[in-house]
Amino acid sequence: AQSVSQHNHHVILSEAASLELGCNYSYGGTVNLFWYVQYPGQHLQLLLKYFSGDPLVKGIKGFEAEFIKSKFSFNLRKPSVQWSDTAEYFCAVNPLTTDSWGKLQFGAGTQVVVTP
Amino acid sequence: DTGVSQNPRHKITKRGQNVTFRCDPISEHNRLYWYRQTLGQGPEFLTYFQNEAQLEKSRLLSDRFSAERPKGSFSTLEIQRTEQGDSAMYLCASSLKDRETNYGYTFGSGTRLTVV
Secondary structure, eight states: OOEEESOOSEEEEEEEOEEEEEEEEEOSSOOEEEEEEOOOSSOOEEEEEEOOSSSSOOOGGGEEEEEEEGTTTEEEEEESGGGGGGGGEEEEEOOOSSTTTTTTTTOOOOOEEEOO | OOOOEEEOOOEEEEETOOOOEEEEEOOOOEEEEEEOOTTTSEEEEEEEEETHHHHHHHESSSTTTTEOOOGGGGGEEEESSSOOOOOOEEEEEEGGGGHHHHHEEEEEEEEEEOOO
């Protein structure tokens, strides 16, 4: 079955540490890719997206992600995290097929806890 | 606030009762999506509308679930004869089709349903 896999369910790290969250998908065709963040008690917010062009995309709050087509991956990175980055992070894929255009398929999420 | 609004924020109901949730999308958005999210999982697609037309329904949407979007504005999601397995966060999102590939989707804060 087509799916979106996030490598880690929970990540704990200290402030100023670097963060990398893995995301792999199994759709073979053209896809749009997203990372969403959900802070405690808040709604899903878009961090960044990839549609085409430069595979290294920059988002809000210092996050970036790299699309590696050959690896079906879209990993999220931040060089130096802050306590305020504590949140759940979701990778999402929009397969650009006729029957699924516009529909997002989410990964299970990664809970990130940043300790002071 | 010009975001996606969902009501109620929380709903506790007894098994077997019917419940209805409402979503008010961003006014210029013509696409509206419903997702369901359970603990430890990413959001799962349920259904979506373009204007008032319901274009796709997931297999997750049993015949106890019905969604409407009269006049292409707000949407309602009704669950009849609720079961404990229906307990989840129900998320609504909206997007503007013509610009969807540039801006992603805007999510509401969700309605948390607890069936006791």
